[in-house]
Amino acid sequence: MARCILCQSSDVEVVLDLGKMALANKFLTKTELEAGEPAYPLRLAHCSSCGHVQLPDRVPPAAMFEDYLYMSSLSETLVNHLHGLAAAVVDWAKLKPNALVLDIGCNDCTLLEGFRKQRMSVLGMDPAVNLAPVAKQKGIEVVNDFFGLESARKLRERFGPAKAITATNVFPHIPALDDFVAGLDVMLDADGVFVVEAHYLLDLLDQAAFDTIYHEHVSYWSLDAMQKLFNPRGFEVVDCERLPIHHGQLRAFIQRKGVRPASAAVTARLAQEREYGVPERAPLEKLAAQAHEVRRQLRRTLDELKAKGMKVAGYGAPAKGSTLLTFAGVDAGDLQWIADRSPLKQGRYTPDSHIPVVSTERILQDQPDYLLVLAWNFVDEIVRQQADYRSRGGKFILPVPEVKILQ
Incomplete structure (x- = not known):
């Protein structure tokens, strides 16, 4: 068992064991499918000393991020959100035109495009070599590397300090937290701001979103844990907001x-976490029970539909x-295929389950009776996009927080 990623305590206990799994974003080509794939333990653990929720089993980051098949720009909801984030950061920090903004884990530069619209000078950093051409087409400079102390020193020397550094859906990926914060200390201007957006532990618990647990997400952040990370290292959370995205x-x-005093929102959020039971273990034990119940419900639903001769596919x-x-x-044997808008995933197969991924055009071509919505966090957008499928009698299965069918 690894030591706590945050406080280095050895008092880390597993609360949910999901078994051995292949890497969640490693969709396979036909050749790779025949060659097989590695699998790693996937377990959720709680530190009894500091309360941080994390994976005790580590996978080398290069195995997960240097060839990355997710692109932010493929969701209308996410594009609108990220452009709104850019405007919010510029307003909050009162950034002047041409201030340098660094986005860590910039993906296909959707957020940086938003900052560019706000007349900022933009720079990206991402280890995904396959996404670099996308950034180049957009005219945005991206450094292919992981962020940490050494890479931050090189960035500072080339570009100077950043007035704002962002990390959206990236902060939970960081295994070397001390090195990451040391990099922030080098790259962030004296009065600069680091803005994190990360899956929030309370929402994971509220929605029984156990499927958010995969090897990339080594940390499951609460505000309490963020304070315990940053406060001893010369930083502090000065404002926060809970978001539905x-x-x-x-x-x-x-x-x-x-630099500035902490807002009342920070105090209120910490109080709500304590009321919920964070940073204690009990809420996680409830999550584990819910995960097993969803598994039972989904397995029963799919078996019943198969027995009735229904055609079932997936979406997302x-x-x-x-x-x-x-x-x-x-x-x-349960899902004929999974439709996805990403051309990077189409023509490949899902990890472990080996279900073919096809374009969304296949939905109306085949008109399955049911679509299992795996990207259930974007269900409203998906249902809107698939209005024709629904008008023809197609139904949607939502798996989390409990299995239900949308007529």
């Missing part, structure tokens, strides 16, 4: 101590879908 995220504004191939499918034992 991605089934619930925490947006936190972090600055060096003394997010990483979270891989966790759900593998944990519930769903494979190509």
Whole structure:
């Protein structure tokens, strides 16, 4: 068992064991399918000393992020959200035109495009080599590397300090937290702001979103844990906001101590966490029980539909879908295919379950009786996009927080 990623305590206890799984974003080509794939333990653990929720089993980051098949720009909801985030950061920090903004884990630069619209100078950092051409087409400079102390020193030397650094859906991926914060200390201007958006532990618990657990997400952040990370290292959370995007995220504004006082929102959020039972273990034990119940419900639903001769396929191939499918034992015998808008995933097969991923055009071509919505956090957008499918009698299965069917 690894030591706590936050406080280095050895008092880390597993609360949910999801079994061995392949990497959730490693969708396979036909050649790779025949060669087989590695699998790693996937367990959720709680530190009794500091309360941080994390994975005790580590996978080398290069195995997960240097060839990455997720693109932010493929969701209208996410594009609108990220452009709104850019405007919010510029307003909150009162950034002047041409201020340098660095986005860590910039993906296809959707957020940086938003900052560019706000007349900021933009720079991206991402280890995904396959996404670099996308950034180049947009005229945005991206450094292919992981962020940490050494890479931050190189960035500072080339570009100078950043007035704002952002990390959206990236902060839970960081295994070397001390090195990451040391990099922030180098790259962030004296009065600059680091803005995090990360899946929020309270929302994960509220929605029984256990499928959000996969190897990339080594940490499951509460505000309490963020404070315990940043406060001893010269930083503090000075403002925060709970957001509905991605089934619930925490947006936190972090600055060096003394730049500005913490807002009342920080105090209120910490109080709500304590009321909920964070940072204790009990809420996680409830989550584990809910995960097993979803598995039972989904398995029973799919078996009943198969017995009736119904055609069932999937919609959306997010990483979270891989966790759900593998944990519930769903494979190509249950879902004929999964439709996804990402051309990077089309023509490949899901990890572990080996279900073919096809374009969304296949939905109306085949008109399955049911679509299992794996990207259930974007269900409203999906139902809107698939109005024709629904008008022809198609139905949607939502798997989390409990299995239900949308007529």
